Amino acid sequence: MKANYGYMDGSGEFFITIDTDSCIACGHHGCVSACPVGMFEIIVDDYDDEVAAIKGDHRKKVKYDCGPCKPVSDRPPLPCVTACTPGAISHSW
Amino acid sequence: MGAKFIKVLLFKDGRVVVRTREEAGFEPLAAAEKAYAAALAQAGVAESDVQNVFATGAGRKNAPRAKDSITEVSAAARGINHLMPNVRTVIDVGAEEGRAVKCSATGKVDDFAINEKCAAGAGSFTEAVARALEVPLEEFGRLSLQSSKAIPMNAQCAVFAESEVVSLVHAKTPKSDIARAVHDAIASRIVSMVRRVGINNDVALIGGVSNNPGFVDALSRGLETNVTVPEHAEFIGALGAALIAGERSN
Numbered sequence: 400m401k402a403n404y405g406y407m408d409g410s411g412e413f414f415i416t417i418d419t420d421s422c423i424a425c426g427h428h429g430c431v432s433a434c435p436v437g438m439f440e441i442i443v444d445d446y447d448d449e450v451a452a453i454k455g456d457h458r459k460k461v462k463y464d465c466g467p468c469k470p471v472s473d474r475p476p477l478p479c480v481t482a483c484t485p486g487a488i489s490h491s492w
Numbered sequence: 493m494g495a496k497f498i499k500v501l502l503f504k505d506g507r508v509v510v511r512t513r514e515e516a517g518f519e520p521l522a523a524a525e526k527a528y529a530a531a532l533a534q535a536g537v538a539e540s541d542v543q544n545v546f547a548t549g550a551g552r553k554n555a556p557r558a559k560d561s562i563t564e565v566s567a568a569a570r571g572i573n574h575l576m577p578n579v580r581t582v583i584d585v586g587a588e589e590g591r592a593v594k595c596s597a598t599g600k601v602d603d604f605a606i607n608e609k610c611a612a613g614a615g616s617f618t619e620a621v622a623r624a625l626e627v628p629l630e631e632f633g634r635l636s637l638q639s640s641k642a643i644p645m646n647a648q649c650a651v652f653a654e655s656e657v658v659s660l661v662h663a664k665t666p667k668s669d670i671a672r673a674v675h676d677a678i679a680s681r682i683v684s685m686v687r688r689v690g691i692n693n694d695v696a697l698i699g700g701v702s703n704n705p706g707f708v709d710a711l712s713r714g715l716e717t718n719v720t721v722p723e724h725a726e727f728i729g730a731l732g733a734a735l736i737a738g739e740r741s742n
Binding site for chain 1: 604681
């Protein structure tokens, strides 16, 4: 399952996509500790799988919460994407 | 446990026994208790006869009587799969949220996106404009079907869009054209979200806004495909939760 957390508004589409089918295979969940603002959590989804998700209080402001990791120029690799060894995390912007 | 209405559905032996609903208002938990009691009374069953209770929706974590909860996304996919097994894209538009779910032949979620931030892509926007135009909400959808003129609404935000509606009113724009513009604006936001997960036919619309024929028309035009609205569309999430509750009881 591809879970898209985020929103659209007048300034664009801001979604963090987690491919839970890839996420299931991950044993260390490096995304949780890699995110500087702690946006990620591990949940048991509706299919009883342990997967990463974006915490509820971050879903409506991902654009702003992710801002420090996304400078306008010389953008480094995103820590959550780098830490996610199964390659389950992607950002729409 | 919807943002606007609390729905209760009793399911037994593969069929729906009863459906009840109460406006959530300021006391959603009390409304849930009332809807639950009404469902038991209408079905003529005691609470001890109920095998399992699952909640879904915005307030699912606080639902009284519920032994467990399931997300709106999984409930929608499971519910629509039970009624319309050919549906692969289910769009759920309620009072405060819109969701697009791509589901498998078994009713499992493949992909989903939720708009839980923008009021301009949810049912409460139609309510606000219907109130401003002094048109009953029940007539607002039908009114828009009388229009043949597309007026683009440029504002991306419900608050600014309401300002645009006021400008249209001052410009003596017919109410039917304003109603269509509003439905087209909401539909365009939902269409954009649906395209994110992909449009796989058949497409079904559920949730309270599916009762609005103006929005169904706008969404069909926006998606360029036929959108089916199942019977009792606002209860599909409750149906899915009931089906999952039944499966987990066994």
